[in-house]
Amino acid sequence: MKSYIGIDLGSTTTKAVLMDDNQEILGRGITNSRSNYDTATRVAKLEAMVDTRLTLCRRNLKEQAPQLEERLDDFLYRLELGFRLEQFIEQLGDLEQTCLEHVTDDRFPGKEKVVRDVLGAVFSDLRDEAPGIYAPDAKRRSDFFRDIAGSRYLAISEARAKEADLSYDLLLNVYDKSIIEVENHPPSEDMSGKFIRSLGKLIDNAPDFGVRQETVEKAVRDALDVEIEESYLVGTGYGRVTLPFSKEHIRSEILCHGLGAHMMYPKTRTVLDIGGQDTKGIQVDEDGIVENFQMNDRCAAGCGRYLGYIADEMKMGLHELGPMAMKATRKVRINSTCTVFAGAELRDRLALGEKREDILAGLHRSIVLRAMSIISRSGGIKDQFTFTGGVAKNEAAVKELKKLIAENYGEVTINIDPESIYTGALGAATFARRAVEGQA
């Protein structure tokens, strides 16, 4: 089957969307951009491919094992978890190998063996607890290897270092050096193998799904065997120029966001995208073609990265900011949305005795105000309005935005897709499809 891939190389994350001939999205993939767009592209693409295989499994199972019914989601979830575990163990092996390579006598004179032994123990612990991390009821804060492996490595190695009377910093240093290398290794291509192993374990251990084993196996294997031809790929986002593909395969992210929003909500006329480093206000026509746009320049005040800094300052997760702001009883007025000054602004308000939730509510309002100004410069808000980018997931930002839109533009349909982070990649995939068809 033919496939069309869109890659959006953002400053924080790289996203991929895989689309088929009927403009249906088969898979989405995301990874951290890791300052290596080449690898990020490969990983995101691979992740979209994994997602695509799951979509195909779903289709086959629906058809071939209709009796799964509402248990289909659970089955696929477990199949994916098994796959993720396999993937994690594989990457862990790579990380261990790389760490050991960094333990050389010139860097750790006299301690080489101890360090190796401790590392061995740390990775053994990590492998032991891995199945727990990917258990069906476990909660993970992030799906990126760097985050999961990193946080657990830090915790385990601290204990192990103490036991061996070894400096913890030393182990951290080995990790820091290695993780960057590991992240830049091209991803392993053996996707089917991992799915098959996951399927095997699932059949052996999982609850009875009430379907004949052979039926399920056949449905999954058929899905894995479908040949997917990469017919055309389009890249967008800040990393696009460094990509190893030619100009015909590059589109500006403004066009991609406009078209992506149109694909999700065909009646979209105004798009707001708040990404890691920029905020874009885009006007599109009834075909998703960009008519005008405005974006921030020189300064990333009020963009996603700003919230990232605030989260760091507050020692909170990015996704925890919105819920906390929702608890505010009043809003502290914040004028500066300068990312660099974020910490100072925050500490200043805290010192004045303001409550964290009230400050956060004020911060959310101020970034939305900035976005509103950019939108108004691009031509205002027309019905329908689609909000995309990482910040669209933040409920406090959305609440403020809705309020300001109602105040300034009256009743407008506001669309926010749960998958809005893929808007740019979706636009790019659509461009890829059109390129083959000889359009735009």
Next chain:
Amino acid sequence: MNATPSTAQTDVAKDDSMLKQKAMMANHFDRLTSAREQNRKVCSTFVPGNLNELIMCFDLVNNLPEVNAIQSGLRKKSGLFVMEAEKHGHSEDVCTYVKSDIGMMAKGNIAPNGKMFPDPDVLMLSYTGCFTFMKWFELLREQFKCETIMFHTPYEGDGKITKNMMDYMVRQLKEEVIPTLERVSGVKFDIDRLREHLTASAKAEDDLVYVLQSAKHKPSPIDAYFGGIYYIGPIFGAYRGTQDAIDYYRMLRAEVDERIKAGAGPVTPDGPMGEEKYRLVVEGPPNYTSFRDFWKMFYEEGAVVVASSYTKVGGVYDFGFRHDPQNPLESLCEYCLRVYTNMNLPQRVDMLENYVNEYQADGLLINSIKSCNSFSAGQLLIMREVEKRTGKPAAFIETDLVDPRYFSPANVKNRLESYFQMVDQKRTTGAKGVAA
């Protein structure tokens, strides 16, 4: 507000006119820096509404602080000068031409030829539409303690020039400007000498208009913004009304004719431009600290600017105005009144709309300058209006004149590429798209 990038552009593929332009600019600075040795007095004035013909009648050497700031920008010195001025208390938001000029003076006031600029003997403000100009000269007056002439040009608020305006301005010339210049220079005013210069001006102006309007051809033989900035150098600088200017524009016109005949496009710093893919009208001044990089973002994508408002800051000649030896004083006044930034917003919108139509452009691009209010005020409105009237897509980018801190290449390139792709999309799908 006008420009003559020359010295920093050493490896440009050179036509004869380019060499001549470069020599003229070098000569301009030599003339200035040797003014004292030659026993000549110096008049500082601004490009928009500059009265070069009149200044020459008093044997004064014309010094243009904006041109000096542009030279500093092109020679990558303005960043340091701007910071120097800020050290002296000038705010971050002040026009960077001013700060570059002030900083340059604080750092020894050295001209591009390595010699010192002379102190001015008289400051002549002949265009008052830019409030900053007035403040700029107040600062210079404070520093040099010299005579200052303020020749007030009424704003074309209603979009037309009235008899009252002309009378008012002619009276200022007779009662204030000319007597002061006579006093400072010690030279008696001779109206016939002025007539001669005006005759020369009109000749060069004819050829300049021919060159700028040659962009109506497809492909356009010139780039009317980046290239245009070189072309306006002599006439907006200190050469209007001279034989040198007549020779330069004749030479340029002949070269442009050759290119039209050959069906060739503009000459860029990397040689002749490739295929013309986009024809743009540009509003607003350029960025000078990254002038070549900025231009490259256009020609690399096959974008050529076919008309620009910036090349009209030192005079709008498109609509028939020429300096007129028959009405010397009136003609000087009319020239000042017709400067681009002295036109009201509806006139500017009309002009840009006509450019998009007459030059068969794909759309309007606005380069908004952080520190230039004369240009930037109303630009969003202009964009909307031109977009609406022409149905062609418009875009907005933001840079600065000579402050290198306000040129973000990635951001500008991103917007430009988006714009070019937007134009592409519009073209393939027509006004009513069918792509989805």
